[in-house]
Amino acid sequence: xxxxxxxxxxxxxxxxxxxxxxxxxxxxxxxxxxxxxxxxxxxxxxxxxxxxxxxxxxxxxxxxxxxxxxxxxxxxxxxxxxxxxxxxxxxxxxxxxxxxxxxxxxxxxxxxxxxxxxxxxxxxxxxxxxxxxxxxxxxxxxxxxxxxxxxxxxxxxxxxxxxxxxxxxxxxxxxxxxxxxxxxxxxxxxxxxxxxxxxxxxxxxxxxxxxxxxxxxxxxxxxxxxxxxxxxxxxxxxxxxxxxxxxxxxxxxxxxxxxxxxxxxxxxxxxxxxxxxxxxxxxxxxxxxxxxxxxxxxxxxxxxxxxxxxxxxxxxxxxxxxxxxxxxxxxxxxxxxxxxxxxxxxxxxxxxxxxxxxxxxx
Amino acid sequence: xxxxxxxxxxxxxxxxxxxxxxxxxxxxxxxxxxxxxxxxxxxxxxxxxxxxxxxxxxxxxxxxxxxxxxxxxxxxxxxxxxxxxxxxxxxxxxxxxxxxxxxxxxxxxxxxxxxxxxxxxxxxxxxxxxxxxxxxxxxxxxxxxxxxxxxxxxxxxxxxxxxxxxxxxxxxxxxxxxxxxxxxxxxxxxxxxxxxxxxxxxxxxxxxxxxxxxxxxxxxxxxxxxxxxxxxxxxxxxxxxxxxxxxxxxxxxxxxxxxxxxxxxxxxxxxxxxxxxxxxxxxxxxxxxxxxxxxxxxxxxxxxxxxxxxxxxxxxxxxxxxxxxxxxxxxxxxxxxxxxxxxxxxxxxxxxxxxxxxxxxx
Numbered sequence: 001x002x003x004x005x006x007x008x009x010x011x012x013x014x015x016x017x018x019x020x021x022x023x024x025x026x027x028x029x030x031x032x033x034x035x036x037x038x039x040x041x042x043x044x045x046x047x048x049x050x051x052x053x054x055x056x057x058x059x060x061x062x063x064x065x066x067x068x069x070x071x072x073x074x075x076x077x078x079x080x081x082x083x084x085x086x087x088x089x090x091x092x093x094x095x096x097x098x099x100x101x102x103x104x105x106x107x108x109x110x111x112x113x114x115x116x117x118x119x120x121x122x123x124x125x126x127x128x129x130x131x132x133x134x135x136x137x138x139x140x141x142x143x144x145x146x147x148x149x150x151x152x153x154x155x156x157x158x159x160x161x162x163x164x165x166x167x168x169x170x171x172x173x174x175x176x177x178x179x180x181x182x183x184x185x186x187x188x189x190x191x192x193x194x195x196x197x198x199x200x201x202x203x204x205x206x207x208x209x210x211x212x213x214x215x216x217x218x219x220x221x222x223x224x225x226x227x228x229x230x231x232x233x234x235x236x237x238x239x240x241x242x243x244x245x246x247x248x249x250x251x252x253x254x255x256x257x258x259x260x261x262x263x264x265x266x267x268x269x270x271x272x273x274x275x276x277x278x279x280x281x282x283x284x285x286x287x288x289x290x291x292x293x294x295x296x297x298x299x300x301x302x303x304x305x306x307x308x309x310x311x312x313x314x315x316x317x318x319x320x321x322x323x324x325x326x327x328x329x330x331x332x333x334x335x336x337x338x339x340x341x342x343x344x345x346x347x348x349x350x351x352x353x354x355x356x357x358x359x360x361x362x
Numbered sequence: 363x364x365x366x367x368x369x370x371x372x373x374x375x376x377x378x379x380x381x382x383x384x385x386x387x388x389x390x391x392x393x394x395x396x397x398x399x400x401x402x403x404x405x406x407x408x409x410x411x412x413x414x415x416x417x418x419x420x421x422x423x424x425x426x427x428x429x430x431x432x433x434x435x436x437x438x439x440x441x442x443x444x445x446x447x448x449x450x451x452x453x454x455x456x457x458x459x460x461x462x463x464x465x466x467x468x469x470x471x472x473x474x475x476x477x478x479x480x481x482x483x484x485x486x487x488x489x490x491x492x493x494x495x496x497x498x499x500x501x502x503x504x505x506x507x508x509x510x511x512x513x514x515x516x517x518x519x520x521x522x523x524x525x526x527x528x529x530x531x532x533x534x535x536x537x538x539x540x541x542x543x544x545x546x547x548x549x550x551x552x553x554x555x556x557x558x559x560x561x562x563x564x565x566x567x568x569x570x571x572x573x574x575x576x577x578x579x580x581x582x583x584x585x586x587x588x589x590x591x592x593x594x595x596x597x598x599x600x601x602x603x604x605x606x607x608x609x610x611x612x613x614x615x616x617x618x619x620x621x622x623x624x625x626x627x628x629x630x631x632x633x634x635x636x637x638x639x640x641x642x643x644x645x646x647x648x649x650x651x652x653x654x655x656x657x658x659x660x661x662x663x664x665x666x667x668x669x670x671x672x673x674x675x676x677x678x679x680x681x682x683x684x685x686x687x688x689x690x691x692x693x694x695x696x697x698x699x700x701x702x703x704x705x706x707x708x709x710x711x712x713x714x715x716x717x718x719x720x721x722x723x724x
Contacts, residue, residue, distance in 0.1 A: 007373065
C-alpha cells in the first residue's frame with residue numbers, strides 16, 4: 001500500500017470600497033479594461049435605475065446585460081442554468097468578468113454562477129441595498145434555493161472587489177431600507193455597544209451619506225474580521241447568526257400569512273433571542289426593554305404581526321433546522337450588549353417562553 | 363471613500379491511498395464512524411460489482427445508495443439537481459459524507475454535488491477505472507457538462523481521501539483499461555523518459571498488481587506535484603493537457619462517426635501533437651516513430667479510425683476551443699521525451715500538417 005499526501009493552499013484577497021457616486025466613477029476603483037468581455041447581471045427593479053449609468057460609463061467594453069426578475073424566486077437552479085448557457089454562448093472565459101448590480105439575490109446568484117462556470121470566472125459585486133452592503137455582497141457566501149430549502153446549493157467564493165455606493169440607497173424604498181437596518185443593529189449587538197447605540201440614535205433614513213459610509217465601513221470591517229478567521233462557519237462566524245434561528249422560522253412562516261422581509265423577521269428573532277440572553281443573565285431587564293424600544297424606533301417590528309393559534313408551526317420550523325445540526329439547536333446569543341457567544345444550548349421550555357415574547361396567541 | 367481589505371487563506375490536505383483489496387478493508391484507511399450518515403454514489407455498471415461489498419463492510423453506518431446510469435450522459439445539471447434534492451430530503455449536513463465509487467463520471471458529478479450542497483460537504487473518491495486512478499479522481503476538478511460543452515460547470519474541490527484499489531481493475535473491460543493507459547503514457551511523455559519506457563514495455567493488461575501500484579503511485583505523485591503548484595491551471599498544470607487539444611476535437615468528432623473513448627482520442631491527439639514537437643526539433647524522427655509504435659503496442663489507436671473528406675470539421679472543433687483562449691491556440695507540447703512546455707504558439711499550417719499524420723483523407 002502506498003500513500004501520496006496532497007496539500008493545497010490558497011490565498012485570495014480583495015477590497016471593499018465604500019463611498020458616494022462610485023457607480024459613475026467605477027473606472028477609478030476597478031480597472032475593467034483587462035477583461036475581454038463583461039456580463040452585467042441585475043434585476044428588473046435595479047436595471048431601470050442603474051444599468052444605463054453602467055453601460056454609458058463603459059462604452060469601450062464588450063458588455064452583455066442579463067436582467068433577472070426581482071425577488072427571491074430568481075434564486076433557483078433553473079435561472080442559474082439559464083445564465084450558464086448564456087455565458088457558454090458568449091464564449092465567456094476566465095479573462096471575462098461578471099458584474100453583479102443589485103441586492104442579495106443578484107450577488108448570491110451571480111456569485112454562484114461565476115464561481116462554477118468553467119470552475120470559476122471573476123466577479124464584481126456592486127451593492128444597491130442596505131442588506132447587500134453590510135451582509136450579502138461580502139463574506140463570500142453564494143448560492144440559490146433548492147425548492148423551499150433556502151441557500152442549499154452554493155459555494156464560498158470571493159469577488160474581485162465589492163463596490164458600495166451609498167448614494168444608491170436613495171432609490172431604495174423605505175421598507176427595504178429599514179429592514180436592512182436590522183443587520184446593522186445586529187452587528188452592534190454582537191460586537192460593539194457604542195456602535196449599537198449610534199446606529200439606533202435616530203431613524204435609519206435620517207443618517208447622512210458620510211454617516212452611512214462610516215456605518216457601512218464598520219459593518220464591513222466586522223464581517224471581514226469574522227470571515228477571515230472562519231470562512232466556512234465552523235466557529236466564530238456563527239455569531240453573525242444572532243437573531244436568525246428564530247428569524248428564519250418567522251420568515252418562512254410569514255409566507256403563509258403576510259410575508260415579512262428578511263430583516264423584519266431578523267428583528268423579531270433578535271427580540272426572542274435577546275430574551276434567551278436575558279434568562280441566562282447575560283443582559284438586564286432594562287437592556288432588553290431598551291433593545292425593543294430601539295428596534296421599534298428604527299421602524300422595525302418586534303412581534304410577529306399576525307396572530308397564531310399556537311406555537312407549533314413556529315417550533316416545528318425551528319425543529320426542522322435542528323435536525324440539520326445533529327439533534328440539538330445551537331444558539332448564537334449575545335453575552336452582553338456588544339458581545340456574542342455561539343453554540344449555546346438552551347432548554348426547550350426557555351425557547352417556548354422566548355417565542356411567547358414575540359407571538360400574539362389567539 | 364473607505365476601503366476594507368479582505369484576505370482569506372485556506373489549506374486543504376488529503377491522502378491518496380493505493381493498494382490491493384482496499385474496498386474490503388476501507389475501515390483501516392478511512393474512519394467513517396464519525397460521519398452521521400453516508401450517501402454512496404455509483405453507476406449502473408459499478409453498482410452490481412462493488413456496492414454490496416461496501417454495504418456489507420459498513421453495516422453499522424446509516425447508508426443510502428444512489429445509482430446513476432453509467433456513461434457521460436449522467437454528467438448533467440439535471441442529474442446534479444436530482445442528487446441535491448435527495449441530500450436535502452435525507453437531511454444531509456456537513457457531518458455527513460458522500461462516497462463516490464466508480465470512474466470519472468461518478469467522481470466528477472459526485473464531487474461537484476458535494477462541493478456545492480450546503481456550500482460543501484465532505485466526499486471520498488473510490489476509483490475503479492485506470493483513468494479515474496491516474497487522473498479524474500484526484501486533482502480536485504469536479505463538474506458536469508452543459509449540453510455539448512464538456513465540464514463547463516464545476517468547482518475545484520478536494521476530497522477527504524482518494525482510495526485506489528488496483529484489484530478493481532480486474533473487472534474493467536479491456537477496451538476501457540487500454541484507453542485509460544493513454545493517460546499513464548502521457549505522464550511518462552511529459553515528465554519521465556524511464557517511466558514512459560517502463561509503462562510501454564508490455565501490454566497494459568500484463569502488469570501485475572504490484573507493478574500497477576508502483577505505476578499508479580508515480581502518476582499520482584506527478585499529478586499531486588503539478589496540482590499543488592498550480593491548482594487552478596494558470597501555468598504548469600497545463601502540461602497535463604498534452605495530447606488533449608487535438609484529442610478533445612477528435613473525441614467530439616468521433617460521436618458523429620464511431621465513438622472513441624477519451625483515452626483513445628488522447629492517444630491520437632498525442633501522435634499529432636508529438637508531430638508538432640518533432641517539427642520544432644524537440645524530439646527526433648526515430649523518437650516520434652517509436653512513440654507511435656509504443657502506443658500501438660499498448661493497443662491504442664494512432665490514427666482516426668474513420669476516413670474524413672477533409673480536415674475542416676476537425677480544425678473547426680479546435681478553432682472553437684481557440685475562441686475560449688483569446689484567439690490563439692496555446693499548445694502544451696513535449697520539449698523532449700519526458701519533459702513538456704506549455705503556452706506554445708504554432709503556425710496554422712503546421713497544425714494542418716500534424717492533423718494529416720492522424721487522418722485518412724478520402
